[in-house]
Amino acid sequence: MTEQEDLEINDIASGSSLSKDAWIRLRKNRPALGGLIILTAFFAIALFTPWIAPYGYEVQDLNLGATGPSQDHWLGTDIFGRDLLTQIMYGGRISLSVGFLATIVALFIGVTWGSIAGFVGGRIDSVMMRLVDILYALPFMIFIILLMVVFGRNMLLLFLAIGAVEWLTMARIMRGQVQNLRQQEFVEAAVAIGLSRSVILVRHIIPNAIGPIIVYTTLTIPSVMLLEAFLSFLGLGIQPPETSWGLLIAYGAETMEEYPWLLLFPGFFLAVTLFSLNFLGDGLRDALDVRGAKD
Amino acid sequence: MQKINSNHLLKVDGLSVSFVTRNGIVKAVEDISFTVDIGKTTAIIGESGSGKSVSCYSLLGLIPTPPGKIDSGSAIFDGEDLLRLSNECLRNVRGRRISMIFQDPMTCLNPFMTIGKQLAEPLICHQRLRRGQARDLSIELLREVGIREPEITIDCFPHEFSGGMRQRVMIAMALINEPELLIADEPTTALDVTIQAQMLSLITELQNKRDLGVIFISHDLSVVSDFADDVIVMQKGRIVESGDRSSILGSPRHPYTKKLLSAIPRGGKAVSSVRGDLPLVQVSNLNTWFSSARYRTPIRAVSNVSFSILSGEVVGLVGESGSGKSTLGRSIVQLIKPTSGSVKFADLELTKLSNSLMKHQRRLIQIIFQDPFASLNPRMTVFDTLAEPMQLHKIVEKRDVTSEVFKIMNDVGLASSSVRKYPHEFSGGQRQRIAIGRALAVRPKFIVADEPVSALDVTIQSQVLTLIQELIDEYGLTMLFISHDLSVIRKISDRILIMHKGSIVEEGSGSKIFEHPENDYTRALIDAIPGRKLQVS
Numbered sequence: 066m067t068e069q070e071d072l073e074i075n076d077i078a079s080g081s082s083l084s085k086d087a088w089i090r091l092r093k094n095r096p097a098l099g100g101l102i103i104l105t106a107f108f109a110i111a112l113f114t115p116w117i118a119p120y121g122y123e124v125q126d127l128n129l130g131a132t133g134p135s136q137d138h139w140l141g142t143d144i145f146g147r148d149l150l151t152q153i154m155y156g157g158r159i160s161l162s163v164g165f166l167a168t169i170v171a172l173f174i175g176v177t178w179g180s181i182a183g184f185v186g187g188r189i190d191s192v193m194m195r196l197v198d199i200l201y202a203l204p205f206m207i208f209i210i211l212l213m214v215v216f217g218r219n220m221l222l223l224f225l226a227i228g229a230v231e232w233l234t235m236a237r238i239m240r241g242q243v244q245n246l247r248q249q250e251f252v253e254a255a256v257a258i259g260l261s262r263s264v265i266l267v268r269h270i271i272p273n274a275i276g277p278i279i280v281y282t283t284l285t286i287p288s289v290m291l292l293e294a295f296l297s298f299l300g301l302g303i304q305p306p307e308t309s310w311g312l313l314i315a316y317g318a319e320t321m322e323e324y325p326w327l328l329l330f331p332g333f334f335l336a337v338t339l340f341s342l343n344f345l346g347d348g349l350r351d352a353l354d355v356r357g358a359k360d
Numbered sequence: 361m362q363k364i365n366s367n368h369l370l371k372v373d374g375l376s377v378s379f380v381t382r383n384g385i386v387k388a389v390e391d392i393s394f395t396v397d398i399g400k401t402t403a404i405i406g407e408s409g410s411g412k413s414v415s416c417y418s419l420l421g422l423i424p425t426p427p428g429k430i431d432s433g434s435a436i437f438d439g440e441d442l443l444r445l446s447n448e449c450l451r452n453v454r455g456r457r458i459s460m461i462f463q464d465p466m467t468c469l470n471p472f473m474t475i476g477k478q479l480a481e482p483l484i485c486h487q488r489l490r491r492g493q494a495r496d497l498s499i500e501l502l503r504e505v506g507i508r509e510p511e512i513t514i515d516c517f518p519h520e521f522s523g524g525m526r527q528r529v530m531i532a533m534a535l536i537n538e539p540e541l542l543i544a545d546e547p548t549t550a551l552d553v554t555i556q557a558q559m560l561s562l563i564t565e566l567q568n569k570r571d572l573g574v575i576f577i578s579h580d581l582s583v584v585s586d587f588a589d590d591v592i593v594m595q596k597g598r599i600v601e602s603g604d605r606s607s608i609l610g611s612p613r614h615p616y617t618k619k620l621l622s623a624i625p626r627g628g629k630a631v632s633s634v635r636g637d638l639p640l641v642q643v644s645n646l647n648t649w650f651s652s653a654r655y656r657t658p659i660r661a662v663s664n665v666s667f668s669i670l671s672g673e674v675v676g677l678v679g680e681s682g683s684g685k686s687t688l689g690r691s692i693v694q695l696i697k698p699t700s701g702s703v704k705f706a707d708l709e710l711t712k713l714s715n716s717l718m719k720h721q722r723r724l725i726q727i728i729f730q731d732p733f734a735s736l737n738p739r740m741t742v743f744d745t746l747a748e749p750m751q752l753h754k755i756v757e758k759r760d761v762t763s764e765v766f767k768i769m770n771d772v773g774l775a776s777s778s779v780r781k782y783p784h785e786f787s788g789g790q791r792q793r794i795a796i797g798r799a800l801a802v803r804p805k806f807i808v809a810d811e812p813v814s815a816l817d818v819t820i821q822s823q824v825l826t827l828i829q830e831l832i833d834e835y836g837l838t839m840l841f842i843s844h845d846l847s848v849i850r851k852i853s854d855r856i857l858i859m860h861k862g863s864i865v866e867e868g869s870g871s872k873i874f875e876h877p878e879n880d881y882t883r884a885l886i887d888a889i890p891g892r893k894l895q896v897s
Contacts, residue, residue: 083739250734253695254798258749259722268748272739355739355782 083272083355090352097348100341107338111158120148122155123306131324141326143316152308153331159309160335163223164290170228171289172282175235176271182236183243184266194240197233205230213301223302227289238281242274276350283346287339310335368436369541369573370396370419375433375443377411377418388414390597392433394590396541399571401564403584405620406594407817408788412577415594416543419443420458421450437541456486459534461527463546468530469518475502475529476514479536486537498536505532506562523681524555528562535566541573548583552680552844557888560587579817582624583890585609593617623822625851639668640806640838641692646701648684648691661687662698663862669806669838676853676870677842678885684862685842686730689808692840693727694718705806723753726799730811732791736783742769742794743779749801764801771834772797773827789820793827800831806838813848825852847889850874858882 091097110117119139126146134141140149182193209226216222246252247270255265294311296302303309310331317328377389389411396402406412417423419435419442435442442453462468470478479501480494489497495514502510505528518526527547534542544563548556564587567574578584584591584605591608593601593616601614612618644666649658661684669675679685691698694710703710705725713721729735736745746765750756756764766776772793783791792812799807812828813821829852832839843849849856850870858866858879866879877883 083741083744086741250729250731251737254727254729254735254795255737256695257693257722257727258798258802259719259752260748261719269737269740273737353739355784 083353086355087349087352091348094348094351096344097352100344100348103337103341104345107157107161107334110154111161114154114158118151118154120151122147122151122308124148124151131320131327133324133326140330141324143327144320144324147306149327149330152313153310153334156308156310156313156331157334159220159303159307160290160293160311161338163220163227163293163309164286166224167227167231167289168282168286170224171231171235171285172278173232174228175232176239176278178232179236179239180243180266180271180274183240184247184262184270186244186247190240194237197236200230201233209296210299210301213296218301218304223293223296227292231285231289235278235281235285238277239274242277243270246270246273272353275353279346279350279353283342286342287335290335290338367397368395369398369438370575371436372415372419373434373436375415375418375435376431377414377423378429378431380427380429388428388597389418392594392599394592394599394602396573396575397589398540398573399567400589401567401574401576401584401587402590402592403576403578403588404592404594405578405581405584407579407819410594411597412594413545416545416575416577420454420460420543421445421447422454452486455482455539456537457539458541458543459537459539461530461534461542461544461547463549469526471518474515474517475521479514479529479533482533482537498532501532501536502529504566505529505535506558507532523551524558527551527555527559531559531562531566535570538570539572541575542567543575543577545577546579547576549578549580553846553890554680554884554888556583556890560890563587580624580890581609581620581818586890593620619819623819625822625825625845625847638671640671640673640706641669641840642702642704643667643692644702644704646688646691646703647699648687648696649699658699660684660862662691665701665859665862665864667857667864667867669840671805671838672836673855674832674839674841674853676849676856677840677859678844678846678849678856679859680844680885683859685844685859686810688859689727689810689840689842693722693725693808695727723755723802724805726802726804726807728792728795728799728807728809728812731815732788732795733783733815735795736791736798738783741780741782742774745783745794746797746801749798753802755802768797768801771800771831787820788816789824792816792824796824796828796831800835803835804837806840808840808842810842811844812841814843814845821848828852845889846874846885858885 091101124147126142129142129146131144131146132138132142138148138150140153142148143152178193178197182190208230212222212226243266252265252269255269260268290309290311293302293309294315297304297309297312298315303312305312313331314328314335317324317331321328372395373393375389375392376387378385378387380386392411392415394402394404404412404415414423414428418428418430419437421442430443433443437453437458440449442450445453469475476495476498479498480489480491483489483494483497484491499510499514502514507513507525507528513521518529521529530547542563547563548559551559560583563574563576566572576584576588581591588605591603591605592599593608593614595616601608601612601617608617609621612621646662646665647660648662649660651658663684665688667675677685677688687696690696692703692710694703694713698711701711705721708721710718710721710725740748743765746768747761750761750764751758765779769776769779774790774793774797778786783794786794792815796812809828813824816824825848828839828841831837841849841852846856850873853870856868856870856873857864858873858881860879860881866873866877866882873882874886877886
C-alpha cells in the first residue's frame with residue numbers, strides 16, 4: 066500500500082474533506098487568522114478575569130474620582146474612582162458570553178427549524194413558517210420585558226430571550242437556501258444513491274447553505290451585544306456594580322465631554338471585537354466555499 | 361492576404377485578445393483573421409474555451425476591460441475599424457448595424473417585460489419611432505420569424521413562450537433594426553433537434569431575403585454543414601483551418617478538424633453478444649401525471665407506457681423536451697412516484713416497495729443525470745462523492761474503500777492525482793465521468809442514463825459515449841439511454857423507443873427505425889438530424 070493511500074484512509078476516519086480543507090484555507094487567510102487569535106485572546110482574558118484583574122469590580126475610591134490613564138490605573142478611572150481596565154475586563158465577560166451564547170442559541174434553533182421546514186416542505190413547512198411569522202409580529206421588546214418581569218433578572222434568561230428573538234431571521238434565511246438546494250440535481254442524485262433524508266440534509270444540503278448563515282451570524286453577534294446594552298440601559302439586563310461593554314459605552318457617552326477616555330476605551334474594545342468577527346466571518350465563508358479559493 | 365474586396369462586409373485581421381487573471385495573462389485569441397461577405401455565412405467552429413465567442417464579442421466591445429485586453433489587430437466594417445471606435449460610435453453600430461443572437465433564449469429576455477415592449481425598445485432608441493409605429497413594425501417582424509397570431513402574442517411575457525418560440529423572438533429582436541451583420545452565438549445549442557432544424561432554415565431564409573452577413577458560432581460541425589459558406593475551425597485561441605464548406609468537410613487537413621468530423625456520431629451499434637433472454641426491467645401501463653393548480657386536468661407526462669428491457673440490453677429512448685422521457689426515466693428508478701402502473705425489476709414490483717426497502721434496491725438501480733454541473737455536490741471532493749455510496753451500501757470492506765475509489769476513477773478515465781479535487785476544478789466531460797463513476801460505485805445491474813452527453817461538446821461527447829460503451833461491456837450493465845439526439849441513440853442502443861407527448865409511438869432496432877420508420881413523428885425526427893449529408897458520406 067502506498068503512502069498516499071495510507072493518507073486517504075486516515076482521511077476517512079477523520080471526517081469529511083471539506084472541514085479539513087476549509088481549516089487549511091483559513092490558516093492561509095491572514096486577516097481571518099488575526100481575528101481568530103484576537104477573539105481567542107479576549108475569551109481567555111474574560112475566562113480568567115477574576116484572577117488577573119488589577120482590582121475587584123466593586124472597589125471604589127470616591128476620593129480619587131475620574132482620572133485619566135496613569136501608572137496605577139492604565140486606562141484611568143470613572144467618577145466613582147473605579148478602575149476602567151477592571152471594568153472593561155468584567156464587562157467583556159458579560160458582553161462576550163451574551164453575544165456568543167445568544168447567537169449560538171439562535172443559530173441552533175434557526176438552522177434546525179429553517180432547514181426542516183425547507184426540506185420537508187408542504188403543510189409542515191407552512192405551519193412552521195406561520196409560527197415564525199407570528200413571533201415576528203410580536204413586538205420583541207415587550208416579549209423580553211415580559212419575560213424579565215415574570216422570571217426576574219437572570220443572565221440565563223437574558224441569553225434565552227435574545228436568542229429566541231434572533232433565530233427568526235436565521236430560520237427564514239435557512240429555509241430559503243434549503244428550498245433552493247432541495248431542487249438541485251445533486252440532491253436527487255443523493256436520493257438515487259439510497260441515502261436517508263437526514264443524511265442528505267446534513268451532508269449534502271446544509272454544507273451548501275452555510276455561506277449566508279455565517280455572514281448573518283457575524284452580524285448577529287454585535288447586534289446582540291448592543292441589544293444587551295439597550296436592555297441593561299432600561300434596567301432590564303445587567304445592573305451596577307456588574308457591568309458590560311454596552312453599559313460602559315452608554316455611561317461613557319453621557320460624560321463624553323469631560324472624560325472622553327470613559328467612552329473611547331470600551332468603544333475601542335467593542336470595535337476590535339466586531340472587526341475581528343467580520344474578518345473571521347469573511348474568512349470562514351471563503352474557506353468553506355471551495356470554488357472561491359483556488360490557491 | 362487578399363485585397364480589400366468590395367464584397368467583404370467585415371474583415372478581421374490579426375486580432376489578439378488576452379485576459380489578465382490571477383494565474384497570469386491568458387491569451388484567449390491569438391492572431392485571428394477572417395472575413396464575412398454580404399449575404400454569406402461564416403461559421404466559427406470550436407469547443408468551449410477555444411476563443412470563438414471571445415473573438416466576436418471583442419469586435420463589439422462586449423468583453424469586460426479589464427481583465428480583457430485587445431492586444432492587436434483590426435476589424436474593418438464598412439470602412440471603419442471597430443476596434444478603434446469610441447464607445448459612443450460603437451453603440452451606434454452595435455444593435456443597429458451588427459446584432460447578436462445568444463445561446464440561451466431564457467436568460468437573454470427580460471422576464472418582467474412583454475415581448476412587445478422589448479422589441480420596441482431598440483426601435484424607439486435607435487430609430488426614434490413613435491410607440492404605435494414601433495408596435496406595428498414589431499408585429500410584422502414577429503410574423504416574419506414565424507410566430508403565430510403576433511397581434512395577440514406581442515403582449516405576452518417570455519415565460520409564456522416555449523424555448524423555440526423564445527429563440528424566434530430573439531431573432532426578431534436582432535433583426536428589428538435591419539442590421540447588415542448578424543452574429544449568432546450557438547443559437548440552437550439549447551434547443552431540440554426538430555426545433556433546431558426549424559431555426560436553421562429560418563435563419564437561412566431571412567438571410568437570403570435581407571442579404572444579411574452571418575457569423576455562426578457553434579461547437580458542432582454537423583449543425584453548420586448544411587448552410588455555411590465558409591468554415592473556420594478554432595482551437596485554443598488560434599485558427600487551425602479555414603476554407604469553404606466543401607473543402608473543410610470533404611478534405612480536412614488539420615488533425616483537429618478530422619477529429620471534429622469523426623466525433624459526429626454516425627452508424628449503428630454492432631449487435632451485442634452478451635444479451636440474456638429474460639427481461640430485467642418490465643414497465644407496464646405506467647402513468648405519471650402531475651396535477652397543477654393552474655390547469656384543471658392533470659398533465660399526463662407519461663401516459664400508458666409499456667416496454668421491457670432484457671438483461672444486458674441497451675435500450676435508447678428518444679423524444680424532444682417535454683415528451684416525458686426524463687419523467688419516464690425518473691419514474692422507473694422511483695425518484696418520481698408514478699401515478700399508476702407497474703415497474704418490475706427482476707420480478708420485484710418497485711412501485712409498491714416501502715421507502716426503506718427501495719433504498720436497498722438502489723444499490724442495483726442507478727441513474728446518471730444530464731447536467732454534470734448540477735448533479736455533483738460542489739462541496740464534496742471526488743473521493744467523498746465516490747466513497748459515499750460504497751460506504752452506504754457496504755460494497756467493500758472499510759479498509760478497501762480507498763483502493764476501490766481508485767479503481768473506479770481508473771475505469772472512468774480520471775487521473776488518480778485528482779482524487780482530492782472538487783467538482784468545479786474539472787471540465788464538463790470530466791465531471792460527467794465523476795457522475796458516471798458515482799453510479800458505478802455500487803456495482804449496479806441497471807442504469808438509467810438521462811441525456812448523459814447532451815450538455816457536452818461534440819468531441820467530449822464522443823469520448824464519453826465511447827467510455828459508456830466500454831463500461832457497459834466491462835460491468836455487464838443493462839441500460840436505458842435517454843437522449844433527444846437520434847444519431848447518439850443509434851450509436852449506442854440495441855433497440856430504440858420513440859417517445860412523443862407521453863406515449864411511445866414506435867419501437868424497433870436502429871436500422872429498422874432509420875430505414876423504415878412507420879410513424880410520422882419518427883420521420884420528422886430523422887429529417888431534423890443536422891448534417892445528414894455527412895452521415896451518408
